[in-house]
Amino acid sequence: MTDLELKAILSERLDAVRARIAAATRRAGREPDDVMLVAVTKTVSPRVAGLMPELGVFDLGESRPQELWRKAEALRDIPIRWHMIGHFQRNKVERSLPLVHLIHSVDSERLLEEIESRARKLNLEPQLLLQINASQEDQKHGLEVDELEALLPRLETMSVKIVGIMGMAALSPDPELARPAFRALKGLIEDHRQKHHSLTRLSMGMSGDFEVAIEEGATLVRVGSTLFEGLEAE
Numbered sequence: 699m700t701d702l703e704l705k706a707i708l709s710e711r712l713d714a715v716r717a718r719i720a721a722a723t724r725r726a727g728r729e730p731d732d733v734m735l736v737a738v739t740k741t742v743s744p745r746v747a748g749l750m751p752e753l754g755v756f757d758l759g760e761s762r763p764q765e766l767w768r769k770a771e772a773l774r775d776i777p778i779r780w781h782m783i784g785h786f787q788r789n790k791v792e793r794s795l796p797l798v799h800l801i802h803s804v805d806s807e808r809l810l811e812e813i814e815s816r817a818r819k820l821n822l823e824p825q826l827l828l829q830i831n832a833s834q835e836d837q838k839h840g841l842e843v844d845e846l847e848a849l850l851p852r853l854e855t856m857s858v859k860i861v862g863i864m865g866m867a868a869l870s871p872d873p874e875l876a877r878p879a880f881r882a883l884k885g886l887i888e889d890h891r892q893k894h895h896s897l898t899r900l901s902m903g904m905s906g907d908f909e910v911a912i913e914e915g916a917t918l919v920r921v922g923s924t925l926f927e928g929l930e931a932e
Contacts, residue, residue, distance in 0.1 A: 704929065705749055711925050712753055719919070722912035733912055736781050738904075738922030740765060743930045744772035751776050757799070759783040759920055763790035770797045783864075783901075783920055785839050788812040795822055802864040802901045802920075805829040805839040807849060814858050825859045827901050830886065832865030832879040840865065843886065853894055862899030862917070863887055873907035877914060880907075884915035 720730040738759040739747035747758055747769055756777060760766035761784025770780055779799035786794070786803050791812050794801075804810050804826045817824050828849070831840030841849070846863075853860050865883045867876030880902050891897045901918040903911025908919040 699930065701745075701749065704746060705752065707929065708746075708749060708925065709753055712755065715921055715924055718909055719912060722909040726913045726915075728912070732917060734918045736783070736901075736918055736920045737925055738783065738920050739769065739926065740784075740922060741931055742926045744769045746926065746930050747778075748773045748776055751778060757781060759802075759922075761785075763787070763794050766794060766797060781920075792816045792820070795820055795824055798824065800825045800827065800861075802827045802918075803829045803839070804860075805841060807841075807845070810849070810856075810858070814856055817858055823857065823859055825861050827862050827864040827899060828860060830863050830865040830883060832867060832883050832902070846886070847890075850890055850894055853896065860896060862897050862901065864901035864918075866902070866904070867907060869906070871906075873910045876903075876907040877910050880911050880914035880916070887915075 719733055719735065723730050723732060734757060735755060736757045736759040737750050737755050740761045750758060757779045759781040760769065766780055766782060780797055782794060782798050782801045782803060784803055786801065786809060788809055795816055801824060813824060813826065828846060829840040830846060831842060863883060863886065865879065867879040870876065883900060883902055887897050887900055899917050900915055902916045903919040905921050905924040908921055911919055
């Protein structure tokens, strides 16, 4: 498939996703510009990922640090804002920090402390989201609500910039089943935003449930398969 053919497919899919985002924001009494689309490129090649900025999408998400490193190197001449959205091991932090625009998946106090330590060493001020175990599933990563509340008093003194929270609902074929988890995440950030003014960003919603997430207050949605299914894989 040529680049022109790939771009035509991506453009059509992107238009459909943007229309769905716009419809969801209208239902919620919001503006489409309130929601950032992060295109999750973890299943496609650097070639496909590198076409997204030509279509106006500069925010790309990867769930594995090694893939982020590889794609960032392959596409280093393209102005991409990379998002780390998957489980982030502490031994991958130092190499990743100079590459990432936003880390969505800070899921433990130990990881947060590692990021802060490495950021000081590299003279960086990364932007972070604290990942909450919204679905309460044992196999999911994330802070519990009481762990979040214990961390919050430290936010103003840290050298990293914590700008919000991220969470995932339990996987289900019915997106409506995600609504309670998303509503709880929205309530959680609202509960603490007045005291901690940096908590403005709410990352929730993926291909199967991003419209419900927007209706419940998401400011970032992470969409992969809806955009890239069936296209050139790794």
